[in-house]
Amino acid sequence: MAVSLSVVLLLGIVLVVMIRGGSVKTGPAVVAALFGFFLASSGLGPTISNFLNEIAASISKIGF
Secondary structure (H helix, E strand, C coil): CHHHHHHHHHHHHHHHHHHHHCCCCHHHHHHHHHHHHHHHHCCCHHHHHHHHHHHHHHHHHHCC
16 A cells, blocks of 8 residues: 555656646646546556556565
């Protein structure tokens, strides 16, 4: 849970910086965020979550 919250916070900060910097306009950012919400509630949501959890576990085993 802590890993996914950290990723959400990091991606949120990156999105705000990109919107304020002019790289991404507000409309496409809203569409991307809505796509993420709908993707998470689809059948692929748990699979993507498990994949990201496995990557985080692998990175933590490396010992950075």
